[in-house]
Amino acid sequence: MTLKPLTLAWRNLMRHKSFTFINLLGLSIGITCCLAITIFIRYETSFDTYHQKASRTYRVVENFKSAEQVEHWNTTAYPLAEALRNDFKEIPLVTQAAGPLHRLFKIEDEDGNVARYEDHALMVDPFYLQVFDFTWLAGNPETALTQPNSVVLTESIALKYFGTAMHEKQSVLGKHILLENKDELTVTGLIADAPHNTGLPYSVLIPYEFFKKNNPYFANNWSGNYQGTTFVTLEKGQSVQDLEQRIATWKKKYLKPEDDRRITYALQPITEAHNDVVYGAGPGSYTMPLKFIYAATGIAFFVLLIACVNFINLSTAQAANRAKEVGIRKVMGSSRFGLVAQFLRENFLLLAFTLVVSLAFTQMALGYINQTLAIIDLHLAMDTQTVLTALVIGAVVMALACFYPALVMSSYKPIEALKSKFSGGAEQGITFRRALIVFQFAIVQIFIIGTIVVAAQMKYFKTKDLGFTTESVVITYLHNREHDETLRDQWLANSAIADVSFASSSPLRSYHARYGTSFRLPHQLEEEGQEAEMKGADVRYLSFYNLTLLAGRNFTTVEDSLKEFIVNEKLIAGLHWTPDQAIGQHLTINEGEGTIVGVVKDFHNESLQDDITPCLLINWKPFLGVANIKIAKNQNMEATLAFIEKTWKARSPDGIYYYDFLDKTLARKYSLQHMVFQGFTAFALLAISIGCLGLYGLLSFMALRKTKEVGIRKVLGASVAQIVGLFSKEFITLLLVAFVIAAPLAAYFMNEWLHDFAYRISLSWWMFALGIGLTVIIMLLTIAYKSIKSALANPVEALRNE
Template sequence: MIRNYLTITFRTLRRYRTYSLLNITGLAVGLACGILIFLVVNFQLSFDQYHRKADRTYRIVTELRHETVSYNRGTPKALAEVLRRDYPLIETAARIMRVRSGLLSLPRTDGGFQQKFQEDRTICFADPDLFDVFDFQWKTGSPASSLTRPNSAVLTEKYARKYFGDADPIGRVLRLDNQWNLTVTGILKDHPVNTNLSDEVYISYGTLSGLSDEMAQSLRNWQDLDSEEMTYVTLPETAAVEPVEAVLPAIVRKYYNQEDVRVYHFRLQPLSDVHFNTQFGGRMQKKFLYAMAFVGLFLIVAACINFVNMATAQALRRSKEVGVRKAMGSTRRQLFGQFMAETALITAIAVVVALTLAQTTMPLINLSMSVFNANLALTDLLQPKPLALLIGLVILVIGMAGFYPSIVLSGFNPIAALRGRVSTTQVGGISVRRGLVVVQFFITILFTISVIVIMSQLRFVQQADLGFTKDAVLTVPVPTADPIKQQTLRNRLLQIGAIEEVAFGNAPPASSNMNQSSFTYDTRTEPEKFETQTKIGDQNYLTLFDLKLRAGRNFFRNDTVSNEVIVNEMMVKRLGLKSANEILGKRLNVWDADRTVVGVVKDFHVNSLRMPVGPLVIFKRASANRMVALKVGPGNLPETIKTVEATWSELFPENVFTYQFLDQILERFYTAENILLVFAQVFSLIAILIGCLGLYGLMAFLAESKTKEIGVRKVLGANLLQILWLFGREFSLLILTGFAVAAPLAGWLMNKWLQDYTYRIELEWWVFALAIVLVAGITLLTVSYQSIKAALTNPVTSLRSE
């Protein structure tokens, strides 16, 4: 009997090739999307969850509570030592301090260098206890001793090969920033990609005290708060979180003065939250993953609806087969089993096609998530949990797609079936298919509105006036704190014809380099209740970036003591002053120095448009300059960059030249949004494709059910347009019904998404109008062929059909 079922199934697939192809295509595309989305979501949720102690590992983060609360993932360097020494509730406490940019060199015996490597965010200083908190895999060396001595370093395999090739790296020397020698004491196996601990060079934390007197003091400074200085703790297996949370305020009371006690608040952040909490530097939001999961579910539901429509549309053609089987003694249960088996076989074929499609598009998915170093593969589905979910998904699809058509087909009256008297109402009627197609229209319109809004918001943030010039600005690192060498660099760069202007600073006007500082104003003795952003910039900073002065003046070029500051309009507003002129000449104590306000600039954005503009102070400090910005004029850009590199390398032969364009820096603010947009666009197109297949099925059913009616109308004088309106009216009603349900939901969802942006577009009527016009146009193209074919059918043929 099973062999007979398979034989009949294959014959049916061959006989109705078009319907079979559409069914398999719809299911395969829906399943492929579901598989890809599952892999993406599973990958994001797996970050750092492979560590044995992940469920009891926490990062301590800092909340700074002024008038508003600001969030910092960093903690003072002294905190971990205090926790280890004084609090047995903590099993392990470990510090890690990332280096934003560092130079590693291979020294020669004659004092020169074999090779130099400029590393960005791959070097860190780490406690040896870090290897107890996290499960690093070792190739050579000991987690207990490799970082116990100052000036020792541990490398990953990849970076050991990068620096030393195939030679044994143990005992070899690397020089950090042309000043400090580091001895390699251990080699780690390369990290999995699903980790936020992606550092490649680990330097012993004890090295810090010998770098400089300033660094040695920072080890004991509780006000020194850097977002790259993090503390991780592991709790004992039986310990609760609450007692540990309770001791953190006691630490604040012990080591901070009365004013700071109200400001500094430490709390525990679970390791599982680190990747997703954007307040503390998380790179992905869970709501994006939930949205993607719902998208995958919607696409699979749409594919199943399409299958149901197609299966019931061809049910009339199989009515005689059902009649014969029932006449030969088949029970309804047996027929139900046969049709479910057919669905299972079609689904199995669709799964194979889906896996092939998923594998084919996997490189594009990995490319779209290259910021996470994603290397997704279908082999990820072979793990126990993903495999069980895949099997469950296939079973669910078989049930959703096959149950209703099987019930309908197995329920035919055998006599009516053999006489060819089965009507459209006996295969579920048009109303059921209308409801299913409305659901497809709902999904399609929901996706279409979402894509329009996301694209509009991203276009808005990319084209928004940030308050400064971002075009044709090249940024180059400054490897010296010597003001004389910086001035030499400026003079040499200005000799390059295409360079119009040169400015030094610690970062561009908007960047991820955020520096918050407390300050006191004028004659007030207590710090203000709010902090200010700080930017380092010289006398050319305002003119190069076209920052507009509202009052006062720019820095004096001969200001050698650097005691002048420029503030923004928001600073004036937050201080409660009535005009910008009131602040001119007033004292501002920031970075532990008294400075004089000489100018007020128009507000500009220092971060992404998610964040509001806050108070800002700009001042000169040559020792803090980390960047030189170049305004590049029209001309041969590659040649200009080569000339800049040659000039820079001549002045700093011991360093490695790198450069970035400002617009590339700003683009990184919206990494997650760009990924979301790519997925939204792709899956919206797929939803439309699946919807078109469903429309094709309904159109086929409508054409067959209205054959007699069309013939009668044509005999009575109806013309082509009137016949076409029969179908147009049908689909217009379905589109409007789907739109009536989808538009309010899409508006609510997109409005919630836009709330993350302080500066955002407004949801206007044209968004919804464009969505319904696009869907209506696609619908028209999909159904036009069959509707015209039905309208042109000879009425004699139509009247003879039944």
């Protein structure tokens, strides 16, 4: 008895297969998009929220006031943590971390050597384990990091090095692992792999005391930030503002007077760090700005909304086909409530299938997103909450999209329905459907225009002259520094290698070799110094990267101490010098004093998202740890890379060879923008697809209303083109109305997005013209498919049916 209404609903759905399929596909696309974005938003706003003390834990951040601006740092001086711990007894926990750092680990056993570089070696003090939560598989968390030469491994890292010995977790304890080929560490603990949504990733934990012992300058320097992060955990209800005010007056106890005037500290909740653009995410992580989260939320809402609009259009258009059915049911005694219930059962059954399909689509979409955005190590996955979210979305869709069509279809009067006079008295409904089409067209055009703008900006990133060579440049780290020149000569002996330069990095700022300093004139106070980037460079660096020398000379040798500088235009502009005036001038930096011997034309040492910063090159040998290798044109890249690796390993047999292409490094700088571009493209395609389905729905309704008119026009000699024009005229008008709405909205949103880039394109009329042009083409193709079919129908049949 209870299955009979559902059986009837199923039969009705199967009777109108094309209508059912289109509705199923449209809703599935909309719900899939909404689910995928919801999972993305939940993931990107969940960083570090899983810690039990997360709501009471804060990251100490630093504001540094230079001569020209205030700089914001998410790292702090290493001595800060211990000083806070000693002087602020009311703070329950203070902890710190150094890194994550890029380090070489190796074991030696009867099966040979296993050696790898790990990017996430984190140096932490014992309090770190009390502030943040770890899942311990073996070892004692209270004692694991008390000895300087101990190490705690994550499960995946232990599996890399100890393999089959991992069948029992405890068996890894007491084993030894070699750090940087010199320090033997004893495994004292085994923990589960770090969650992907952590702002300070780790694969290996090493005691901070080990770092302090091996890096005394960094560990005791109050003036510099060297990738160290300080955290405090407060009591419930403890005032953050009061503590910040006390720290503001307390810091002069440790800082030099000039640093005390320039440096202030603030406390930032760790749950906000990942989405904060002022201080940025922690070292080794990436920042997901809140405005992207808000934009994604808006996109999810609008895509779901146009899917519902599409459903309403299709359902109300389909109502015309079912008018006689409604009339017969009413004559047979069916009440309006009973008809609404029947139509709702059909929609509920359709929606149930839609949710199942949407979950399957979502699983596939997440796999594609994770693979596409592997550059930021994204890990999106479905869980129980995803299913609950799908049910909530289903309920919303039922409320938004199902009740109105059911009410429309149940509202026909029996006599008019049996006479097929379903078009009469429906002008308000037609106006409503036109408004929905305008809404769909507007959203589609915003997405299309947005995609065009983002694509143009990405093309600008790829094609703008950066002021240096980027093609066919391979970068690798030097392990055995004693044989640098010999290694260079061996590489250059191969005709496939055009040039080799030793430096600290390429002209583009590198994460692994980023050196900052402060420069000033010798007579100026330290607090008058200005921030600059410092790069190590040898005598071949300028010619290797085609940097233009404006005045002075190149380096003539590599020095064992700091003596000479080559600076960029940006640096001397801050000192109000011309290139010729700068030559011979003395500068004082944090590392010492030297003479300017050359000035180079500005090059983009930052990505195009940021402005060029003051930069100085030094020929100081300790800073030349990176080999820049240029591959000659028309060479076998695979064979050349193999030769480079073989030669490197012959000189550094105990090292781990690693290389990267400069153009790939550059591409990673724009990973977030690339994600925005792919997102816009995907959502534009989705909006277009759903919009076309909605347009098809209204065309179906119009074709039924105009059946008699089309038949008469054909009898009177109207051509197929004229019939197509009959259908197109109204939609061209609706499209123009939608464009008037969409253009200013798209201009506003895209100007806001472009505003974040120091180097950006300008919005141009052709972007909007192309946007509406593409929309017109898509619309005409959709109209042509349906209207030509109506135009080719036999007019006699049309008039007979009327």
